[in-house]
Amino acid sequence: MADADEPFDLVIVGSGGGGLVAALAARAAGLRPVIVEKQGFIGGSTAMSGGMLWIPGNPLQQAAGIEDSSADGLEYLQAVIGDPDQPSSAARRAAFLSAGPRMVSFLQQQGLRLFLCRGYPDYYDNYPGGKASGRSVEGVPWDGRQLGEWRTRINPGLGKSVGLAVTTLEIHSLFAWARTLPAFALTARVVLRTYLSRLRGQDLFTNGMSFAGQMTKLLLDAGVPIWLNTAVEELVVEDGRVAGVRASRDGEPALVRGRHGVLLAAGGFERNSEMRLKYTGDTQRNDGSWSIGNPGNTGEVLAAAIALGAKTAYMDEAIWLPTPPREMGASSLTIARDYPHTIFVNAAGKRFVNESNSYVEVGRAMYANDAVPSWLIFDDAYRRSVPWVNTMPPLRQLARAIPGRIPSQWLAEGKIKQAGTIEDLARLIGVEPQALGETVTRFNEGAAVGRDPDFRRGISEYNRHLGDHAHKPNSSVGTIATPPFYAVPINPGDVGTMGGVVCDEHARVLDQDDQPIPGLYAAGNMAATVFGRTYPGAGASIANTAVFGYIAAQHVIATQDS
Numbered sequence: 001m002a003d004a005d006e007p008f009d010l011v012i013v014g015s016g017g018g019g020l021v022a023a024l025a026a027r028a029a030g031l032r033p034v035i036v037e038k039q040g041f042i043g044g045s046t047a048m049s050g051g052m053l054w055i056p057g058n059p060l061q062q063a064a065g066i067e068d069s070s071a072d073g074l075e076y077l078q079a080v081i082g083d084p085d086q087p088s089s090a091a092r093r094a095a096f097l098s099a100g101p102r103m104v105s106f107l108q109q110q111g112l113r114l115f116l117c118r119g120y121p122d123y124y125d126n127y128p129g130g131k132a133s134g135r136s137v138e139g140v141p142w143d144g145r146q147l148g149e150w151r152t153r154i155n156p157g158l159g160k161s162v163g164l165a166v167t168t169l170e171i172h173s174l175f176a177w178a179r180t181l182p183a184f185a186l187t188a189r190v191v192l193r194t195y196l197s198r199l200r201g202q203d204l205f206t207n208g209m210s211f212a213g214q215m216t217k218l219l220l221d222a223g224v225p226i227w228l229n230t231a232v233e234e235l236v237v238e239d240g241r242v243a244g245v246r247a248s249r250d251g252e253p254a255l256v257r258g259r260h261g262v263l264l265a266a267g268g269f270e271r272n273s274e275m276r277l278k279y280t281g282d283t284q285r286n287d288g289s290w291s292i293g294n295p296g297n298t299g300e301v302l303a304a305a306i307a308l309g310a311k312t313a314y315m316d317e318a319i320w321l322p323t324p325p326r327e328m329g330a331s332s333l334t335i336a337r338d339y340p341h342t343i344f345v346n347a348a349g350k351r352f353v354n355e356s357n358s359y360v361e362v363g364r365a366m367y368a369n370d371a372v373p374s375w376l377i378f379d380d381a382y383r384r385s386v387p388w389v390n391t392m393p394p395l396r397q398l399a400r401a402i403p404g405r406i407p408s409q410w411l412a413e414g415k416i417k418q419a420g421t422i423e424d425l426a427r428l429i430g431v432e433p434q435a436l437g438e439t440v441t442r443f444n445e446g447a448a449v450g451r452d453p454d455f456r457r458g459i460s461e462y463n464r465h466l467g468d469h470a471h472k473p474n475s476s477v478g479t480i481a482t483p484p485f486y487a488v489p490i491n492p493g494d495v496g497t498m499g500g501v502v503c504d505e506h507a508r509v510l511d512q513d514d515q516p517i518p519g520l521y522a523a524g525n526m527a528a529t530v531f532g533r534t535y536p537g538a539g540a541s542i543a544n545t546a547v548f549g550y551i552a553a554q555h556v557i558a559t560q561d562s
């Protein structure tokens with residue numbers, strides 16, 4: 001058995017946001033943490049993601065003169081989530097709001113470079129305590145070459161799949177490059193940044209890769225061991241305390257001890273179909289096949305914690321993401337519900353939600369309204385307004401980014417249904433023609449004057465921000481009136497599960513009697529989230545993992561001598 005005698009203070013399972021932040025905080029306090037990561041890559045879903053962190057009252061807001069506070073944050077969480085329950089207890093909400101800004105300051109002091117996502121509204125900015133000016137921060141475009149041989153060990157993310165060095169704050173404008181002057185200018189800047197960096201021989205990391213890459217560099221410089229290809233299989237209990245893990249390291253069994261405990265930051269179980277089916281049951285039945293979460297997030301660490309007696313909550317819940325069929329995933333279908341001239345309908349041909357609201361809210365509404373799949377209905381005005389690739393083709397193929405060009409095989413093969421009338425479209429998708437006709441007529445009455453009396457689409461700055469800024473008077477609502485008409489099935493995909501072990505405000509895992517399991521901490525999607533069954537803003541999930549990783553490390557630091 002390898003490494004049995006390594007004297008680590010804290011064993012951190014998983015190299016996502018919570019694991020990376022906890023390791024840096026523990027190291028900065030003089031402890032010896034180790035990160036054990038199952039995959040050959042660092043960063044999990046965190047590296048793959050948009051990489052924003054939603055932190056109310058953060059120091060970058062302060063520096064920009066934007067007023068915010070924990071009190072505003074608390075009011076907002078109460079308005080969005082509702083009354084506290086155990087995972088989203090008053091103490092955990094307060095802990096998140098108090099530690100978040102401190103964590104950002106700490107990371108900046110350590111050398112992490114972030115920028116404020118100014119103008120990216122809270123998802124319910126129209127609720128009490130909500131902010132339209134934005135509370136999210138994101139890693140700056142960062143040259144991955146600084147990682148040396150570790151450069152290729154960061155889980156490839158969003159920016160790499162788009163093919164541009166684009167930040168998450170900027171990404172939405174790429175679709176609108178031909179619609180407005182600001183979007184054109186921003187797209188030009190992003191293209192210029194990308195090609196200039198290539199000329200300089202740089203490898204710019206953006207989004208989650210910037211965060212994970214920068215954090216990895218800080219950890220390596222601080223001498224923190226990061227063990228890749230090390231899969232944790234079991235938790236080790238000695239004298240009534242969790243004292244380490246049993247793992248398979250490069251295929252060899254290894255016992256890794258943590259004098260002060262173990263932090264579980266191994267993500268959700270989105271990629272474990274058996275667990276998904278078990279916990280979603282009949283209410284939100286989902287086998288995980290629509291998930292785009294990190295393939296390594298398969299739930300065995302969560303299962304080990306449950307076997308040890310950990311209490312769980314929200315196990316049927318996920319960070320839902322309304323998702324078109326996979327082969328069309330990298331297209332403007334992903335933003336259609338934010339744009340005018342589109343609606344979602346259920347099997348009965350009825351609308352059921354404000355389509356432009358948070359992806360988590362829309363996903364839940366799909367389940368609650370017999371809308372799995374939902375049908376995205378749009379007209380030719382939408383087709384013409386957007387480019388149909390969201391990857392940046394090589395410059396010589398730029399024509400593919402010209403708005404309106406739906407790949408012809410999607411139509412020919414019937415992946416996108418097309419018809420000259422709404423009634424004919426309804427017949428193609430097996431929906432009652434009269435019902436769909438009535439829905440569209442009703443929607444069009446309001447949409448003609450930019451209103452949505454049924455679901456108030458366009459009511460929030462968040463709705464309007466993600467819409468088509470060239471469309472007046474409401475950037476997210478426009479009639480479905482220009483033939484031909486189109487339909488695409490949309491399923492409740494996700495970017496991760498958000499149920500797991502129940503923790504207290506110190507990120508300690510609780511047992512069935514609500515007592516902390518000695519030596520055991522959890523952060524991120526491993527734990528039932530502090531945000532209940534809601535999603536308050538851009539980067540909420542990464543903030544959740546990073547802040548509770550930070551909190552866990554602080555608790556270990558504060559209690560190490562006790």
Ligand SMILES: Cc1cc2nc3c(=O)[nH]c(=O)nc-3n(C[C@H](O)[C@H](O)[C@H](O)COP(=O)(O)OP(=O)(O)OC[C@H]3O[C@@H](n4cnc5c(N)ncnc54)[C@H](O)[C@@H]3O)c2cc1C
Pocket residue numbers: 013014015016017018019036037038039041042043044045046047048049050051052053158168230231232233265266267268292293294296297298299300301319495496523524525526538539540541542543545
């Ligand atoms: C494409 C995409 C875009 C997203 N965009 C955003 C966004 O903009 N904002 C936002 O807030 N959220 C976003 N999310 C969701 C967010 O990234 C995740 O919810 C969050 O990063 C989860 O963090 P985590 O630390 O819990 O898990 P992860 O970051 O997934 O890390 C868990 C790690 O644990 C490892 N692991 C698993 N099992 C074991 C084991 N047995 N032994 C050792 N290691 C193990 C995994 O391999 C993984 O590396 C996005 C997700 C995706 C996929």
